[in-house]
Amino acid sequence: MLTKRHLALLRAALQFLNEELVPHGGDAVRPYLDVALDQPVTSEEVRQFQGFLAEVEPRIGLFDRQTGRMSDAPLQESIPERPPRDQVPVVVLIPSNR
Numbered sequence: 001m002l003t004k005r006h007l008a009l010l011r012a013a014l015q016f017l018n019e020e021l022v023p024h025g026g027d028a029v030r031p032y033l034d035v036a037l038d039q040p041v042t043s044e045e046v047r048q049f050q051g052f053l054a055e056v057e058p059r060i061g062l063f064d065r066q067t068g069r070m071s072d073a074p075l076q077e078s079i080p081e082r083p084p085r086d087q088v089p090v091v092v093l094i095p096s097n098r
Contacts, residue, residue: 001058001060001079001089001091002058002091003058004057004058006058007053007056007057007058010053011050011053011054014046014049014050014053015050017029017032017041017046018043018046018047018050022041022042022043022046023043025040026040026041029041055095055096056093056094056095056096057093057094057095057096058091058092058093059075059076059077059091059092059093059094060075060076060077060078060079060080060089060090060091060092061073061075061076061089061090061091061092062080062083062084062087062088062089062090063087063088063089063090064086064087065086065087065088066086070090070092071084071087075092075094
């Protein structure tokens with residue numbers, strides 16, 4: 001599951017991408033993408049994503065497969081030891097209190 005540490009790694013990778021690859025254009029970025037993009041990656045787009053990731057915290061919710069909806073259980077900081085059989089843990093990004 002996505003953790004605060006993972007978010008820090010994503011932010012660091014985005015900073016590297018923005019500083020070292022984006023200035024060199026789409027050809028420099030393309031080999032690192034696992035899907036084709038119809039437009040080149042821009043520095044502004046990377047900065048916006050960095051800002052978004054800086055303002056959220058991961059929480060764990062439960063998704064009910066039968067209803068296709070989130071359960072009413074409160075969001076938690078870790079995966080429940082024994083979630084109900086018909087529910088799966090999912091990561092939810094919520095605004096942080098920073």
